[in-house]
Amino acid sequence: MAISTPKSAYLKGATGALPFLLVVVPFGMLFGVVGTEAGLNLAQVMGFSTLVIAGAAQFTAVQLMVDEAPTIVVIVSALAVNLRMAMYAAALAPYLGPAPFWQRAIIAYLNVDQTYAMSHQQFEAEPQMPLPARVAFFFGCATPILPMWVVATYVGAVAGAAIPPEFALDFAVPITFIALVAPGLRTLAHVSAAATSVILALALGWIPHNLWILAAGIGGMIVGAEVERRGTAQ
């Protein structure tokens, strides 16, 4: 049945988002643990999860701070991880662009991987959905996801201080990043991009101040885009 009222749209968004908690909660807890282990205090760990709200970028920043990279490299590298957010904004603009600015300003704050993915899928599937219902659907998606992200971070930060070193949590970040990337290796372009960045990371490791990360990332993006372009040109 097509959604028409904002209330039913909100409820559909909120219930549809519940399964995503299986990813969001462990990931948030892990950030709390890793951030605390890295030496951030509770307020700082919570600050990251409420101000940045982007797990992969938060882990990137913490990792580079542990590696004692220069401040600007920490910021630019973590923001590079978040460049995809501009793509999310562009993808939602045709559907949410006519909403009042204050609503779009709040939507932008809550526009994370899960809320974007659910909303975009819903708006594409039901293009005739009225604007207030679309906005309500988005806020519905955000309702379980965002608060639980913050709560999970808190639980991880409090528990993290008690985890002994035998648990090798130094390796939780690499494993998490592999886990985030592997399901996304859907096409030849994605695989080429990832493989290029790994090879470049090894070849360019001599570049100082951890700038090899950006160099390898940009190289991988160029290769991925080129493979995609050739693939679609045929």
Next chain:
Amino acid sequence: MTAWSDPAIWGIMAALGLGTYTLRLSFLGLLGGRAIPEWALRHLRYTAVTILPALITPAVLWPEATGGQTDPARLAAAAVALIGGYVTRNAIVAIVGGMATLYLVQFAGF
């Protein structure tokens, strides 16, 4: 993290928060109605699958926890996470599988 003062940490956080928010608002608010060029979209699609692997490659091959010595347990854990995540398309399966492999191989004493 001893090298970082309190203001430095909060400064990084503020910059990241503001920068990320600007990216999220960009085409939804500030650049209202403007379309993102096709070539830019094509590159943005690959940001996550490139920056994240680049960042962790040295940590997988030469972990700091083992003094930079290549560690069979960590290599096996990374391989299981990669294959598990690719096959199941599920990040949590990949994390649990990877960390379980790490503990198992370490426990077995290789």
